[in-house]
Amino acid sequence: MQQNMDVIEALKWRYAVKKFDSSKKLSEQKINRIKKALQLTPTSMGLQLMKFVMVESDEVKKKITPIAYNQPQIEDASHLMIMCRKTDxxxxxxxxxxxxxxxxxxxxxxxxxxxxxxxxxxxxxxxxEEQQKIWMDNQVYIALGNLMTVCAIEGVDACPMEGFNRKKLNEDLGFTAQNLDAVVIFALGYRSEEDYRLQFKKVRRPMDDLFETI
Structure with a gap:
């Protein structure tokens, strides 16, 4: 895929990867561009009450795997980013x-x-406090939307993951002690040619069904 393509073509190209090519790693330059894009993500009132934890260690990935219900993306992806919010x-x-x-x-x-x-x-x-938590969760999802678009434009494959034991991840990775709460695990890397999802076309609702002008 050509890097930095038109945003619409990039969004057509992207999908939630289920099988990464574990032999391919993201360059430091690519990771830094993704970090910079996240730093520039808009949030309500500009407060950015969140932290993005990059996981490169194979040992830590193995620790996360059972917490994320043994999803293979955890260990096959080049990097994991755990998107956390502050607890309050x-x-x-x-x-x-x-x-x-x-x-x-x-x-x-x-x-x-x-x-x-x-x-x-x-x-x-x-x-x-409960309203604060909902509000801060939503800020992480704003960042997630931006992150998925940036990755697509950069030619980086990704898969956002909500399927994990949030409480156990927070405890085992020391987030609780840091007043952080993990919201999403984001796997980054390059798709495997063996990913079964490659055989399927992207499915979206028709434009006329999705949009209305009043």
Whole structure:
């Protein structure tokens, strides 16, 4: 496949790979481009209350395999990215964001624009913890959508995976202690020519059925 193709052609090309070619590895340059794209992902209020954990270690992959119900993509993929969110929103998360925003815009934290934004954030996020969790899960899915599109354009095969024991993964990989909660495991690499999914065409609802103008 030609690299960096037209986005529509890239989206036609991509699919959720079920069998990766374990002999093919992503270059450091390719991984860095994917990381940069994720850094630029839009999120609500710009807070990015998440962490993306890259797994390259074969030992760690083997540890994850039974937690992810023995799905072969875990060990066959070149890399795994575990997309986590924070367990809750803490005051210091907002403090840190406001400080970074002020520095980036060459303003004092005490500037009215920063103070107004700070107040707006705290009011918006003064919601029950369960609502915070749903909101932060949704932010990870925004990043996931961006990640799948970027991978397609870059000619990287991928498979997002929600089928895993979330509690056990958090505990075994030390996420719980870091106040992180794994939402999605994202396998990256290159498809195997033996992947049974290659024999099937992409199925999508017709445009007229999917869209409506009012």
């Amino acid at each position: 929103v803490k005051p210091e998360d907002i403090d840190s964001f406001i400080e970074t925003a002020a520095q980036t815009n060459e303003l004092e934290v005490t500037h009215k624009a920063m103070q107004d934004y700070d107040k707006s954030l705290r009011v918006s996020l003064s919601i029950p």
